[in-house]
Amino acid sequence: MNGPRTHSSGSSSHKILVAGAGIAGLSAAFRLQRAGYDVSVLESASHVGGRMWTEEAEGYRIDTGAAMLPDSYHQMRRLIHDAGLTQEVRPSGNVYGFLRDGRIHRFGKRLPLRLLTTRLLSARSKVRLLRLAADTRRLSDRLSFRDLTTVPEADESCIAYTDRRLNQELFDYLIEPLSTNYYFAPPDELSMTHVYLAAGSALGTGYFNSPDGVAFLPRGLARHLDVRHRTKVLSVEESGNTVVVTYTDHAGGEHRETVAACVIAVPGPQAAGLWPAMPAPMRSYLSRLRYSTCLHVSFGLSARPREPAMWIFVPRREHPGGLGLCLDHNRAPGRAPDGKGLITLYWPTHTSEKLYDLPDPEVTARALRDLDRLNLFPGLAQRIEMTRVSRCRPCVPLTHPGSIAELNDGLRSLDRSSRIVLAGDYFSFGSTNAALTSGEIAASRLTVTLEAQQPNRPG
Secondary structure (H helix, E strand, O other): OOOOEEEEOOOHHHEEEEEOOEHHHHHHHHHHHHOOOEEEEEOOOOOOEOOOOEEEEOOEEEEOOOOOOEOOOHHHHHHHHHOOOHHHOEEEOOOEEEEEOOEEEEEOOOHHHHHHHOOOOOHHHHHHHHHHHHHHHHHOOOOOOOOHHHOHHHHOEHHHHHHHHOOHHHHHHHHHHHHHHHOOOOHHHOEOHHHHHHHHHHOOOOEEEOOOOOOHHHHHHHOOOEEEOOOEEEEEEEEOOEEEEEEEOOOOOEEEEEEOEEEEOOOHHHHHHHOOOOOHHHHHHHHHOOEOOEEEEEEEEOOOOOOOOOEEEEOOOOOOOOEEEEEHHHHOOOOOOOOOEEEEEEEOHHHHHHHOOOOHHHHHHHHHHHHHHHOOOOOHHHHEEEEEEEEEOOOOEOOOOOHHHHHHHHHHHOOOOOOEEEOOOOOOOOOHHHHHHHHHHHHHHHHHHHHHHOOOOOO
């Protein structure tokens, strides 16, 4: 039996490999290439983008993972500009709806004023909500997509925070639906990170998107890069001033390539398995990292419902387990043909896991029953002309109480001069912008390391 092919890159002192062509890996590769390095991205799938992807079906565009791009994603907007993709971006919907007692309570960019007048919450709860606003404002200077360890207060559980600062009504109609729709997990299992993210960066702000779907960004970055599809990285090992990356190519052949450095940009638990010498505290953090699972069903409609919201939060009080409804034609341009509608039902992790392996027709039937039970769109079934089931596993990294302390231990254990660096959505709030930012940080750190050790790098 033949062993792996061993080879060095033509200019191995300036060659960098990136494991993973999700948005973290692509942003790292783009920045490193702009800095003058010879970069290749190794991706096990047949397309780039990972969870930031868009599928097309019968004239509809379905974002299979990431969907919402708030204006607070400043790092993403800068990368879009630098990659020459600004012309592909448009303002998008910004109206949320929260369901209570069968009625949708809507909020847009004028969120503070609407919170004062809404019937979603009682007067007592509105007063208590000021505490969350004050806490978020107090933390705002440290709320960052770069590093979650700067906000240790966010390690508190949602339950404990609610008991200390809010009340049951706010838990039922704000904290719980935010958890179900942002992290696809119940707040009983989570820390406050996602609530602070929503309060500080997502609710009451504007949004942007592309008519071509969220995949416009990974596709646009990939056009600048050498991406090897159906290439699976097996291990990454540092040896002196080089890194040896072992991988299988699209034909199944095994290779060992010696390069200057490597960015590992795959989901946390996978990253722990690729780097044998990863420091123990970081390995412990990544190995224990849990991700949500999201199963969602999209329905193309022959006519659009009159509902103006782009997203409707459905709490457990309104539907067992809770769920989310996205009116994609309101959320972003280009998702449905003119005059037609696109609605997607999102289940949280516990429901998604129960249904995940069922055939698509059974999953679709369950989605229709749930929509019928909510009775928000009478006659919807008669307008369906396209159906698509999407499965996302892993979806979003879950931050439980204690996660920030574990992350801090992991980060402190890393050697900042190492030629192996990590990038992913597990360093901050689980989001595409956090993943992208981590990729840019990884590129910056590698540039500093390599310039210090190889000052005559070509420009």
